[in-house]
Amino acid sequence: MNExxxxxxxxxxxxxxxxxxxxxxxxxxxxxxxxxxxxxxxPRLLWGSAAMAAILCxxxxxxxxxxxxxxxxxxxxxxxxxxxxxPSAMVEPSVPGDGQVASAVEPAPPVARATPRRAPRPTVVPxxxxxxxxxxxxxxxxxxxxxxxxxxxQAASVERIEMEELTIEPLTASND
Amino acid sequence: xxxxxxxxxxxxxxxxxxxxxxxxxxxxxxxxALAVLGNAADAEDVxxxxxxxxxxxxxxxxxxxxxxxxxxxxxxxxxxxxRRRVVWRLRRMMSSDAELDSVHAATLTPEDxxxxxxxxxxxxxxxxxxxxxxxxxLLLTAAGDLTQEELAAAMNIPAATFRGRVRDARLRLxxxxxxxx
Numbered sequence: 216m217n218e219x220x221x222x223x224x225x226x227x228x229x230x231x232x233x234x235x236x237x238x239x240x241x242x243x244x245x246x247x248x249x250x251x252x253x254x255x256x257x258p259r260l261l262w263g264s265a266a267m268a269a270i271l272c273x274x275x276x277x278x279x280x281x282x283x284x285x286x287x288x289x290x291x292x293x294x295x296x297x298x299x300x301x302p303s304a305m306v307e308p309s310v311p312g313d314g315q316v317a318s319a320v321e322p323a324p325p326v327a328r329a330t331p332r333r334a335p336r337p338t339v340v341p342x343x344x345x346x347x348x349x350x351x352x353x354x355x356x357x358x359x360x361x362x363x364x365x366x367x368x369q370a371a372s373v374e375r376i377e378m379e380e381l382t383i384e385p386l387t388a389s390n391d
Numbered sequence: 392x393x394x395x396x397x398x399x400x401x402x403x404x405x406x407x408x409x410x411x412x413x414x415x416x417x418x419x420x421x422x423x424a425l426a427v428l429g430n431a432a433d434a435e436d437v438x439x440x441x442x443x444x445x446x447x448x449x450x451x452x453x454x455x456x457x458x459x460x461x462x463x464x465x466x467x468x469x470x471x472x473x474r475r476r477v478v479w480r481l482r483r484m485m486s487s488d489a490e491l492d493s494v495h496a497a498t499l500t501p502e503d504x505x506x507x508x509x510x511x512x513x514x515x516x517x518x519x520x521x522x523x524x525x526x527x528x529l530l531l532t533a534a535g536d537l538t539q540e541e542l543a544a545a546m547n548i549p550a551a552t553f554r555g556r557v558r559d560a561r562l563r564l565x566x567x568x569x570x571x572x
Contacts, residue, residue, distance in 0.1 A: 228514035229533035237421035242413045245442040
């Protein structure tokens with residue numbers, strides 16, 4: 216097989232790969248799409264708008280939840296304890312009777328208020344609601360006496376130490 | 392009526408004139424897509440997209456090249472874009488070339504002897520294995536709808552580059568076919 220035969224073979228194979236005809240409906244399909252040029256653009260636009268609106272709503276909801284709306288908490292507390300006017304009175308209620316505080320959460324320290332988004336918010340239980348916890352009446356403790364043997368102290372016996380008397384000699388003028 | 396006159400009619404508000412342009416050039420546009428994608432269904436789909444895009448951008452046609460060259464440049468870019476898609480590549484990898492081979496086997500005439508048919512099938516297989524740039528140039532030239540200069544203009548490459556690709560494709564094929572011969 217020479218070069219010419221190889222060229223013919225290549226031409227024939229390439230032609231078989233490419234010599235296809237489009238379907239007869241191509242012109243009609245194109246004409247139909249041209250008459251309705253933006254039919255598919257509208258649903259895309261709608262879906263895109265819906266997705267954007269959903270994302271916006273979710274973002275707003277998360278932002279509102281993270282804001283820790285003090286006003287709403289205070290408003291809720293105000294509704295629950297209508298007579299309370301000051302925050303200190305709200306968080307330290309006094310229960311008449313046995314003198315025990317039914318339940319009150321310590322107010323958040325000032326440092327915690329400086330970071331309101333992350334600090335846990337105190338939950339205030341209304342004081343005008345009847346407490347379901349019974350008051351405790353502890354019994355007096357009985358301390359049994361413990362009998363211990365008296366401690367014996369022994370006197371230490373120290374032997375007398377005999378020492379020679381010291382003699383003080385006067386210093387001489389010379390150093391011999 | 393020339394292509395230019397049809398374009399002017401479409402610009403004047405006659406979309407039916409564009410149907411005539413589609414009728415004239417649909418084979419060339421379809422084969423250009425087929426050369427790139429190697430699949431009849433994908434080629435039809437991309438050709439359809441190309442015609443719709445050409446209609447919408449008809450105001451950008453300046454008349455520097457022929458309408459056919461301009462349309463083939465559009466379908467060329469669309470087909471290349473689809474060929475670069477990962478999903479399309481995966482689908483092509485999973486599908487076989489049995490579709491084209493079965494059609495080609497049916498087109499064999501009784502005069503074709505078995506050896507010739509086997510040789511042509513082997514060449515087709517080697518053409519598919521060529522690098523895409525060489526294969527595209529070879530197949531577009533084989534389609535015969537445009538000259539190599541026009542095809543180079545549609546692909547936005549120098550004519551010498553296009554001719555070199557065709558020559559390189561032939562040389563590679565001949566190297567592989569020597570042992571068959």
